[in-house]
Amino acid sequence: MPQETAASGGFGPHNADVSKLIEPSIRTALPHYLPLGVFPLILAAAAYGGWWLLPPFLFFAAATPLDRALGLDGRNMDPARAPGRRLIWHNLPVWCWAFLWPVTLVFGLWQILVASPFAIWENVILAIILTMEAQAVFIVGHELVHRRTPWERRWGEFLLASASYPQYATEHVYIHHAQVGTPHDVGSAPKGESFWSYFPKEIVSNLTNSWKMASQLLARRRLPVWHYSNPFWRYGVYIAFWYGLVFWMGGIWAVLVFVFLGFGCVFSMKISNYLQHYGLRRVLLPNGRWEKVAPRHSWSADWKFSNWMFFNMQRHADHHALASRPYPLLQITGADESPFLPGTYSDLMNIVLRPKRWFEKMDPLVDQWRKHFYPEIDDWSAYDSPVAAARPEHLSAIIEIFGSAPRLARWIERNPELLDNLKDPEFTDLDLPRGFMSDPEVESIARRGLARVYWTFEMSVEEMKGLIAEIPATDANDTAEVVRNWSNDKAFQIGMHVVRGNLSADEARTALSNLAEVSIATVLASVVADFVDRRGPVSEGGAAAILLGDLAGREAHPGVAADFLFVHDGPGDGGRLCALFLDKLTGLTQNSLLFSPVPHGTERCVVLPSSDLAEHCRSVGAARGPDLTRARCVFETGDSRIGGRFDEVRRDVLSEWGASTVAETAPDAEAELDAFLTRA
Template identity: 75%
Template sequence: MSQDPVEIDSTETNGAGPVQVQAEATQEIEPSILTALPHYLPLGVFPLILLAALWGGWWLLPPMVFMSLSWSFDRVFGRDGRIMDPWKTPKHRLIWHNLPVWSWAFLWPPTLVFGLWQILVADPFVWWQDVVLAIILTMEAQAVFVVGHELIHRRTTWERRIGEFLLSSASYPQYATEHVYIHHALVGTPYDVGSAPKGESFWRYMPKEIVSNLVNSWEVARERLARRRRTMWHYSNPFWRYGFGVAFWYALVFWMGGIWAVPVFAFLGLSCVFSMKISNYFQHYGLRRVRLENGRWEKIMPRHSWSADWKFSNWMLFNAQRHADHHAVASRQYPLLQVSLDESPELPGTYSDMMNIVLKPKKWFEKMDPLVDQWRKHFYPEIDDWSVYDSPLAAKRPDAFDTIVEIFGAAPRLAKWIERNPELLDNLQEQEFLDLDLPKGFEQDEEFESIARRGLARVYWTYEMGVQEMKDLIVELPVVDAKETAEIVRNWSNDKVFQIGMHVMRGNLLPAEARTALSNLSEASVSTVLASVVADFGERYGTDSVGEVAAVFLGDLASR
């Protein structure tokens, strides 16, 4: 199995312009101890950490150097391109490839415990050596998400449980639920907070992704239990395991070092999460699945993930760079991941390169946005306007995506308004709006349908809903004083203005009819607020103090 080399457009970091990068052809290999041997490299750091924790001093240097400089070897070893045939390779032949994953998973917990013991209990070193050892543990702990991620996708229960326990050591076990059941199902859509839209910086992305990860994983667990008619207290709730796992680590840290050690351990976990969120951010940045005419999202394909295929990183990260194929076939074990040269967009550098520029938004946008545009032109030449896919509004209100698309395409001013006030979209579910917005296609005669649609909205907004009728509705709103009246009336009138604007956009109201409705709305709102201000002033200072009040109007309202 092989693929011909393809040319991939990239852009230099300095924005000098596009350059051509040629991806190497793939080479098929067979599973064996020789082909698996490079993936044992990540285990080499454990004896170095052990020696550093035992002796300190100069022994702290080797693991620091190993973890700090190893990523520069990507340029030395070059690209990989070696793949196995997933359809011809039985799982039992992957034993030599699975051993380093299992070994790392079993070596990390005792290594972490021993390192913490040396720092918090034995304390044989001076303070700066404790700090360096803590940094070493933190750096190695970042691999928790590499190995944990691999294991939570496995089919065997014991492997998934080990993956969850590893994630607990980073205080982030709910990732096992969110990643599998939300991210993989919704990747590349506004529903997935983990898929960063074009133009969103990492610093805006990270906090909301962390919050949504916890909230959404809890909601998914609740829904899965509800489908089996079980409560959240049932023992099968994964959050019991997550809670016990995190409690174990924090109780251990508290026992060894007291209360001050707890925030230090939490910081270690946060550092791991921070590193993981960086890779999450650039793995899907700007890549969107398209909404089909039937209302469904297109199938997840390799084109919806950024990938890389550097040899040394593949060895150290268990092929995590082949992210596109991982999303295409989530259950595929890491040795079987493919290199989709003709389908997946390729990152313009190594994972280390990406991590260095992600934290600098201006530099990141200069580097990646042109590549996102190239990707869109290549895979979706029929789409000219991606603004709705890039808008934060689509991420905030994915339930109203079709309506947002409609507004962005037909009414740019309305689009800007709902971007600032996404809650306005709720008005489209109000019965007042639904009763007037007849569904398209209810009548075979298009002209008759148009007349009927316009007739309902026209009668309602220009005849039935006059100034007095609007005042009567406003009076029913609960208010305390003039200030609250002004606030509530403003929100109420904004809702009505948005409804009127939507009717105009959909052809239910003519502009002249909308002007009449808006003038009525303005008169009712202003007169109500004005009356409330006068009444409030009279209550505070006495009716004798109330003089005459004037209001100045412009536009159509001024002619009344």
């Protein structure tokens, strides 16, 4: 594409002649010696201060205008014709930089912290210059930790330690490269994630995951985590050297300044990492594996001057396609194989920190990338969702949920831990694998039969009460929280069985109705137990909870309205109990997958004495007779049978309206199960 198109990102033929091959030689290596030119400038600035502080800034500022002036590169070196021994002239500038940087850093710190020949403003500017050059630590250190020779890898770690980040060597090589472009890799930002959200997660995961990986590598060799080959021993020595040196030079305040300088280096590196992979995802294949890493899974750029200055860092796509390839051999491909960044790194670093502008710039290019490379995928919401990053091992289920169950999708985004139920034997034992039988129809019957028997017959109300009674809880508040979490888990499992066709909608309503009844009864029983513990036995009278609406009709569904009628009898404790019932059930319905929230002071839940029951039933009107017919008592306590009295009042009111009560006859569970098994 024309150079202007390359600068704006996109897909299509790249304007540079990617077929032009160059040979390894002193001439082709010479431009990569340019980064060494900054060292005499920094040393002069550290030695003399004053106007000598200006040349390093001019050197750093030259990259963007020279990129514009020199344009794109487009030349490749044939790896088959460039064995390692022919790359000596290309390796030399990397080695020189790696050895010059520690010397320059120590001299600069000495001038600032020990010799102190300058004014404060000169020291500040010199510290900024050191920080700006230290950003290249991650370019050279990154190049070296990918090398095969041990001394290069160790020296790369030492360089990274000068930026307080040696564990990057483990995390980058063993985790980032293996998991790039997947939700497992925190370093691959999904579409819609701002840098400010990305940065802290990446910092934490880099440290914790590198330690876990080092431990796993030792465990594979059956070695303890404290074995001397654990790279964190080396990292500790490197860090101790740098911080010990800084402390010796300037004390604790110097250490704090050094921490800040390291933070600046890491911050800059994370910006680069963020923009190199933003929004690009590898696809999960039907066999459950990720597609192979390809150049299309990283953003590339190919500005000539930046290639010289930063050792081909911009050719990031090819680096991920073959991580062991040294920088001179990194290839630049056409835009049909790899997406191109819409500008130079400097251009993009200026907008990364402003999420709105970044999204406006990059999101259309991400969408274009998706249509270009994956035209068969219409919905990427599962890949972009934060829940994919929180539970990457469940991505196939997340894709399934986002495609067919929007309510469940919203819930797992807020509560990713629900996905852990997919590993619970209670779920896996019922979720038979697809294709386990040769006849699809028989397989479907078997899949549905197993889940149906369990959730509509075995998991009865009494069985659920027995299971939840085994979960310890200290008081009514704790019980409400325990029951809410337990019912969320069960409701999610039922929902997943519906998504996968293991349960019909009617069967799910039965299971959810049982679940709702048990949840309510358990919380109310804990309220009574708390009341008795604190105030003694319930005095004369009693209290009851009567279900209304869909809950009463056993037509529960996720987000069902929790409509109640709380009735108390006598002048005793019934009224207080009903108020407590309402309070705890309000807590139960908050953040619940099964119930819609009951706001405080709602009219959906009514508390009244039994003497007002008949008047209340008449006040609902004949038009709501079916609701009154379905209403049923789910819990009562005390020495008064309020539930029975409610039934009497209801019959009287319905008779006045000329309606006939509907007798709910429970089905013969054994007969239905026998009939089902016979049909199967």
